[in-house]
Amino acid sequence: MPDAADRKIIHVDMDAFFASVEQRDDPALRGKPVAVGHAAARGVVAAASYEARKFGVRSALPSVTALRRCPGLLFVPPRFDVYKAVSRQIHAIFSDYTDLVQPLSLDEAYLDVTANRRGLPTAWKTAKEIRARILEETGLTASAGISYNKFLAKLASDQRKPNGQFAVTPDMGADWVETLPVKRFHGVGPVTAAKMERLGIETGADLRGKSLEFLQRHFGSSAEWYFRIARGIDERPVNPDRERKSSGSETTFDRDLTLDAEIEAGVLGQADDVWAWCERAQAFGRTVTVKVKYGDFQLITRSRTQPGVVRRHEDLREASLALIRSVLPTDKGIRLVGVTVSNFDKPEEEEAALPLFGAR
Structure with missing residues (x-):
């Protein structure tokens, strides 16, 4: 493995991916504010075009709020099968340049191009060629960051x-980090950013000025990470074999539900979505979790783990039903349910699947 400072890492991030796919496939949407999602009262924006972002429309924003900010917003339902197919095209392009590709989601990934498989003179030119090929082969634009x-x-x-693309070279890394607001840093979420601000830490320079002891006192086990990134240090390798830890699906109902049959139907729908992914990925887990959010936003989960993996569709449905029934009946309206499978087995360790809830 090359010295950390000698690595050439590219982070490729598609531009407004879901919304851009919709605008590509429907010319009537081009140049207009588009949100992928549903305009229902309980709907949530999954993705927004750049035209919509000018109005403050962002992913995870409630649809009613998005429409208030942008009355001309056009909602289109998500087509995840299409997004996945385009993602496969993009990753096929990546594989022409390196075997060291670490996907973060459908629309972004890290690439370690240190080995320079294509013989291009710089990582900058490699990123530029990758972006050009993505545009040519998918009709979509991507942005890239290049660094060590x-x-x-x-x-x-x-x-x-x-x-566009931007490069941060070894001689500018630490100084460049000092100029940035800490709320942009990966691993510093809104809650941590607010805490840092209360402590007088608003920029990378402010963070670098704090001792490791100070950071440990206020941020515990995350302190060393903050201490290092403030100096532009990150020795994590690009890991193409990073294992997925879980697969889940959830839905928000149009109204709060109290009827058992309606709630159970919602859970079964999410179990079916999760099972479709498990079959495609041939990944099967031992733990099933059901998530419930009530109308007052109280959140609870119920889980069950067995020695054997859940390898049959009907077993996942049965497990999900058993877990949701543990909180039913309810007089308290339920606004959201979700199902997650986790604790995946590696293929060589898999045992015969066992019924999750005893003999059938």
Whole structure:
């Protein structure tokens, strides 16, 4: 493995991926504010075009709020099978340049191009060629960040969005980090950013000025990570074999539900979605979890783990029903349910599947 400072890492991030696919496939949507999702009262924006983002429409925003901010917003239902197919095209392009590809989602990935399989003179030219091929083969634009580590490459990919790229070289990394607001840092969420601000930490320079002891006192086990990234240090390798830990699906109902049959039907629908992924990925887990959010936003989960994996569709449905029935009946309206399978077995360790809830 090359020295960390000698690595050439590219972070590729598709531009407004879901919304861009919809605009590509429907010319009537081009140049207009588009949200992928449903306009129902309980709907949530899954993705927004750049035209919609100008109005403050973002993913995870309630649909009613999005329409209030942008009355001309056009909602289109998600087509995840299409997005997955396009993602496979993009990853096939990546594989022409390196075997070291670490997907983060359908629309972004890290690539370690240190080995320079294509013989291109620089990582900058490699990123430029990859982006050109994505545009040619899919009709979509991508942005890229190029640096000597993953943390900086991910930050850099946001710097020239959309349809651009930016490089952070070893001689500029630490100084560049000092100029950025900490709320942009990967691993610093809104809650942590607010806590840092209360402690007088708003920029990378502020963070770098704090001792490791200070950070440990206030941030515990995350302190060393913050201490290192403030200096542009990240020695994590691009890991193409990173295992997926779980697969889940959830839905928000149009109204709060109290009838057992309606709630159970919602859970079974999510179990069916999860099973479709398990079959495609040939990944089967031992733990089934059902998530419930009530109308007052109280959140609970119920889980069950067995020695054997859940390898049959009907077993996952039975497990999900048993878990949701443990909180039924209810007088308290339920607004959201979800199902997750986790604790995957590696193929060589798999045992014969066992019924999740005893003999059938």
